[in-house]
Amino acid sequence: MTKLLKSRELLLSGIIALMIAGFATRAEGFAEPGNLVNIFNDTSILIILALAQMTVILTKSIDLSVAANLAFTGMAVAMTNAAFPDLPLVLLILMALGIGAALGAINGFLVWILQIPPIVVTLGTLTIYRGMAFVLSGGGWVNAHQMTPTFLNVPRTVFLGLPILSWVAIAVVLGMGFLLTRTPFGRSAYASGGNPTAAVYAGIDIGRTRFFAFVLSGAMAGLCSYLWVSRYAVAYVDIAAGFELDSVAACVIGGISIAGGIGSVAGAVLGSLFLGVIKNALPVIGISPFAQMAISGVVIILAVVFNARAEAKKGRIILRDRAATEVTA
Amino acid sequence: MKSTMNAVAPMTLNTPLANQTPNLAPILEMRGISQIFPGVKALDQVSISLYPGQVTALIGENGAGKSTLVKILTGIYRPTEGEILLDGKPVQFASAQAAIDAGVTAIHQETVLFDELTVGENIFLGHAPRTRFRTIDWRTINARSRELLQQLESDIDPTIRLKDLSIAQRHLVAIARALSVEARIVIMDEPTAALSRKEIDDLFRIVEGLKRQGKAILFISHKFDELYEIAENFAVFRDGKAVGHGRLKETPQGEIVRLMVGRDVHDVFPKVEAEIGPVVLSVQGYSHPTEFRDISFELKRGEILGVYGLIGAGRSELCQSLFGITRPSAGRLTLEGQPVEIRSAQDAIAAGIVYVPEERGRHGLALPMPIYQNMTLPSLAKTSRSGFLKAANELALARQYAERLDLRAAALSVPVGTLSGGNQQKVVIGKWLATQPKVIILDEPTKGIDIGSKAAVHGFISELASQGLSIIMVSSELPEVLGMSDRIMVMREGLMAGFYDRSEATAETLVRAATGNA
Numbered sequence: 059m060t061k062l063l064k065s066r067e068l069l070l071s072g073i074i075a076l077m078i079a080g081f082a083t084r085a086e087g088f089a090e091p092g093n094l095v096n097i098f099n100d101t102s103i104l105i106i107l108a109l110a111q112m113t114v115i116l117t118k119s120i121d122l123s124v125a126a127n128l129a130f131t132g133m134a135v136a137m138t139n140a141a142f143p144d145l146p147l148v149l150l151i152l153m154a155l156g157i158g159a160a161l162g163a164i165n166g167f168l169v170w171i172l173q174i175p176p177i178v179v180t181l182g183t184l185t186i187y188r189g190m191a192f193v194l195s196g197g198g199w200v201n202a203h204q205m206t207p208t209f210l211n212v213p214r215t216v217f218l219g220l221p222i223l224s225w226v227a228i229a230v231v232l233g234m235g236f237l238l239t240r241t242p243f244g245r246s247a248y249a250s251g252g253n254p255t256a257a258v259y260a261g262i263d264i265g266r267t268r269f270f271a272f273v274l275s276g277a278m279a280g281l282c283s284y285l286w287v288s289r290y291a292v293a294y295v296d297i298a299a300g301f302e303l304d305s306v307a308a309c310v311i312g313g314i315s316i317a318g319g320i321g322s323v324a325g326a327v328l329g330s331l332f333l334g335v336i337k338n339a340l341p342v343i344g345i346s347p348f349a350q351m352a353i354s355g356v357v358i359i360l361a362v363v364f365n366a367r368a369e370a371k372k373g374r375i376i377l378r379d380r381a382a383t384e385v386t387a
Numbered sequence: 388m389k390s391t392m393n394a395v396a397p398m399t400l401n402t403p404l405a406n407q408t409p410n411l412a413p414i415l416e417m418r419g420i421s422q423i424f425p426g427v428k429a430l431d432q433v434s435i436s437l438y439p440g441q442v443t444a445l446i447g448e449n450g451a452g453k454s455t456l457v458k459i460l461t462g463i464y465r466p467t468e469g470e471i472l473l474d475g476k477p478v479q480f481a482s483a484q485a486a487i488d489a490g491v492t493a494i495h496q497e498t499v500l501f502d503e504l505t506v507g508e509n510i511f512l513g514h515a516p517r518t519r520f521r522t523i524d525w526r527t528i529n530a531r532s533r534e535l536l537q538q539l540e541s542d543i544d545p546t547i548r549l550k551d552l553s554i555a556q557r558h559l560v561a562i563a564r565a566l567s568v569e570a571r572i573v574i575m576d577e578p579t580a581a582l583s584r585k586e587i588d589d590l591f592r593i594v595e596g597l598k599r600q601g602k603a604i605l606f607i608s609h610k611f612d613e614l615y616e617i618a619e620n621f622a623v624f625r626d627g628k629a630v631g632h633g634r635l636k637e638t639p640q641g642e643i644v645r646l647m648v649g650r651d652v653h654d655v656f657p658k659v660e661a662e663i664g665p666v667v668l669s670v671q672g673y674s675h676p677t678e679f680r681d682i683s684f685e686l687k688r689g690e691i692l693g694v695y696g697l698i699g700a701g702r703s704e705l706c707q708s709l710f711g712i713t714r715p716s717a718g719r720l721t722l723e724g725q726p727v728e729i730r731s732a733q734d735a736i737a738a739g740i741v742y743v744p745e746e747r748g749r750h751g752l753a754l755p756m757p758i759y760q761n762m763t764l765p766s767l768a769k770t771s772r773s774g775f776l777k778a779a780n781e782l783a784l785a786r787q788y789a790e791r792l793d794l795r796a797a798a799l800s801v802p803v804g805t806l807s808g809g810n811q812q813k814v815v816i817g818k819w820l821a822t823q824p825k826v827i828i829l830d831e832p833t834k835g836i837d838i839g840s841k842a843a844v845h846g847f848i849s850e851l852a853s854q855g856l857s858i859i860m861v862s863s864e865l866p867e868v869l870g871m872s873d874r875i876m877v878m879r880e881g882l883m884a885g886f887y888d889r890s891e892a893t894a895e896t897l898v899r900a901a902t903g904n905a
C-alpha cells in the first residue's frame with residue numbers, strides 16, 4: 059500500500075505544482091512565496107477538518123456534522139468572548155475543544171451504543187447543531203468590534219514567517235500523523251475500516267474506536283471554530299455552510315477510501331491543498347463566482363474518477379468491485 | 388469410505404486416451420501467457436491446454452500463479468503477454484462477461500458472495516432468468532437453485548439470506564453459482580478446501596457428469612488423493628513457470644511433488660511426542676441455542692485435541708463461542724482451575740485463548756493493510772513501547788513467523804490482499820501464533836496450504852505443543868486429525884459423538900462416529 063500511495067501522493071503533488079505553474083501564467087505573482095504562504099494559511103482550517111474527517115472515514119464512518127459543530131461552537135465561543143472579555147484566550151480555546159468534543163461524542167455515542175449508521179446520525183446532528191446555533195444566538199451576529207483584540211489577533215500573528223494559524227495546522231498534521239501511524243488507536247482505526255469482522259476477531263472494539271474517532275473529529279471542529287471566527291472576525295449561524303462536503307472532498311481527492319481502511323495524512327493534506335489552490339486561483343484569474351463553483355465541482359469529480367481508477371488497478375479488489383456493480387445492474 | 392473411492396478410480400481410467408499426448412483437439416489453449424504485477428512476475432510464459440471430457444489438475448505451491456491463471460481465463464486480469472485460443476481461434480477476454488459468454492465458468496478460491504441477498508439471488512446474480520415481460524423470473528430462479536443444490540445433496544432453501552449459512556454451505560452456493568452457467572469450460576480453484584469427505588464425493592459425482600457432457604475442467608487443489616481420483620492430466624507451476632505436464636495416472640505423486648517444490652516432502656509431519664501436563668482448559672456442558680449442545684471436554688498442557696466431524700456438525704460454531712464471538716446459552720469454562728467468563732474476543736485473548744478462524748479472508752485479514760500490520764494486530768501490546776507502536780518490533784515479530792511458516796511475499800509491507808490465497812492463510816496463522824497464548828484453537832489449520840508448507844505448519848504445531856501450549860485442532864482431513872492429535876473428539880449434528888485416544892482412532896471409527904452409521 060505504501061508504495062502505491064506514495065506514488066499517488068507524488069502524482070497529486072505534481073498536479074498541484076502544475077496547477078500553480080499554470081495559474082501563474084495567467085495571474086502575475088501567483089507562484090510567489092508570499093502568495094503560496096497565503097494559500098496555505100487560507101487552507102489551514104480545511105486541512106485540520108479534512109484530517110479529522112479522514113480519521114472518521116478510516117473507520118468506515120462519515121461525519122457530516124463537522125461544519126454545523128463548527129458553527130455552534132464558534133457562536134458559543136464568540137458570544138462568551140463578547141460577554142466576558144476578561145476570560146483568557148487559553149480558556150476559550152479549551153472551551154471550544156471541549157464543546158466540539160462533546161458534540162462529537164454525541165455522534166459517537168449514537169453510532170456506538172445505538173448502532174445507528176453514521177451517515178444517518180450525522181445528517182441528523184448536522185441540522186440539530188445548526189439549529190442549536192440559531193437558538194443560542196437568536197439569529198444574531200457577533201461582530202469584530204464585540205470581540206477582544208487578543209481573540210482576533212493571535213491566529214494572524216506572524217511567527218517565523220508564518221501566521222500562527224498555519225503553525226496550528228502544521229502541528230495538527232504532525233500530531234495526526236503520529237496518532238494514526240504510531241498509536242494503537244490509529245492502527246485500530248485502519249483495522250476497523252479495513253475489515254470490521256477481522257478487527258472484532260483480533261480483539262478490537264470497533265464501536266469504541268469509532269466513538270473516539272468522532273470525539274476527535276468533534277474536538278477538531280471545535281478548534282477550527284475558534285480559528286474560523288477569529289479569521290473572518292464574525293460569527294453567525296451560517297458560517298462554514300457546506301464545509302463538511304469540502305472536508306469529504308479533500309479526503310476523496312487525497313485517496314482516502316470512502317469504504318474505510320485506506321488513506322494517509324499526506325493524502326488528506328494534499329487533497330485539501332488541491333482544493334485550496336483552486337479556490338484561491340479562480341477568482342484571481344477572473345472567473346465569475348458561479349462558474350467557480352461549477353469548475354470546482356467538475357475538478358472534484360475528475361479527481362474522484364482518477365482515484366477510483368487507481369483503486370481498481372489494485373487487482374484483487376477488482377473482484378469485489380465487479381461483483382458490486384453486478385448487483386446494482 | 389476408502390473403498391468407494393477406489394471404486395470410482397478405475398472407471399476414470401477407461402478414457403480412450405492412455406497415451407502421453409491426448410490426440411483430441413483441446414477446447415482451450417493458453418500460449419506463452421505472462422502476468423506482471425508491480426514487483427512480481429506472477430506468470431512467466433506459461434502454456435496449458437484443456438481437453439473436452441477431461442480434468443486437468445493444476446498443481447503448484449502457494450503463490451505459484453494458479454489463481455492468477457484462473458483470473459486471466461475468467462476475464463478479471465488481462466495478461467501482459469500471450470494468447471488464448473478457443474477451438475483453435477484466438478480470443479480475448481476483455482471482461483468477466485466476455486469470458487462467461489465464451490463459455491468459461493469458475494469457482495474462485497476466494498468466493499465473492501453477498502450476505503444480504505438470498506441464496507437464489509446469489510446463484511443467478513448477473514444472469515437471472517427473465518419472464519416474458521423482462522422482469523426477473525423468481526420462480527425459475529428458486530426452482531433451478533434448489534435443483535442445483537440438490538445435485539450437491541444439499542437441501543439449502545434458495546429463499547434464505549446468505550448470511551444465515553455456514554461456511555461450507557456458502558461454498559456449496561458458490562459451486563452451484565458456477566454450475567448455473569451453461570459453460571464448456573469449468574474451472575475450480577480449490578473447491579474442496581472447505582468441504583468434508585461427503586460433500587467432496589457429491590462434488591466429484593458432478594464433475595464426472597460434466598466430463599460425460601464433454602466439458603473441459605481445470606481443477607486446482609493441494610490434496611493429491613483428490614487429484615488422482617478425479618483428474619486425467621496435470622500441469623505443474625513453480626514460481627510462475629510451467630515446469631511439467633502429462634498424464635496424471637502414469638505419474639507417481641513423488642515425482643509431481645519434486646516438480647513443484649524441488650525436493651521430497653512427506654504428507655503429514657510425524658507428530659513429536661509432547662509431555663502432557665495438568666488440565667489447562669475445562670469445558671462443561673457448553674450449549675448454543677441452535678448450533679451445539681452439551682459439549683464437555685478437558686484439554687491438558689501440551690495436548691493436541693483433534694475435532695473431527697462433517698460439515699455442519701457445529702465445530703466452528705463451538706470454537707467461535709469458546710473465543711467469545713458468540714455467547715453460549717449454557718455451560719462453564721475453567722482455565723487453569725479458575726472459572727472464566729468470556730464475553731468477547733478481547734476477553735478470550737486476555738485470558739490466553741486464541742482462535743485461528745476457518746474463513747481467513749472474512750474473519751482474519753484486513754486486505755488493504757500491510758502484511759506485518761495484520762500479523763501484529765492482536766499483539767500490539769507486546770510490540771509497543773509505552774503505548775506507542777514500534778514498527779521495527781512489529782516487523783521483527785512478523786518476520787519471525789513469516790519465516791517459520793514459509794510465507795512467500797515480495798515484502799512484509801505490501802498489502803495482504805496482493806498475496807496468493809495460501810499465503811494469506813499463513814499470515815492468519817502467524818498472526819495468532821505470535822500472541823503466544825495458552826490455548827490455541829485452530830480451525831482447519833492447513834486449508835489451502837501447499838504440501839511443502841503443510842509439513843512446516845504441522846511441524847510448528849507439534850513444536851508449540853511440546854513447548855506446553857494446549858491445542859484444539861478442528862480438521863476435516865482425516866490424515867491430519869489422525870496424524871497430529873493426542874485425542875480426538877468427534878462431533879455430529881451439534882453433539883459429541885465420541886472420544887478416541889490416538890491409539891484407538893482409525894479412519895473407519897472416526898467416519899462412522901461422524902456419520903452416525905454404526
Ligand SMILES: Nc1ncnc2c1ncn2[C@@H]1O[C@H](COP(=O)(O)OP(=O)(O)OP(=O)(O)O)[C@@H](O)[C@H]1O
Nearest residue numbers: 373424429449450451452453454455805807808809
Ligand atoms: N493483485 C495482485 N497484486 C500483486 N501481486 C499479486 C496479485 N495477485 C497475485 N499476486 C502475486 O502473484 C503470485 C501468484 O499468486 P496466485 O494467487 O496466482 O497464487 P496461487 O498459485 O493461486 O497460490 P495459492 O495456492 O496460495 O492459492 C503471488 O506471488 C502473489 O503474491
Ligand SMILES: [Mg+2]
Nearest residue numbers: 454496807808
Ligand atoms: Mg490460489
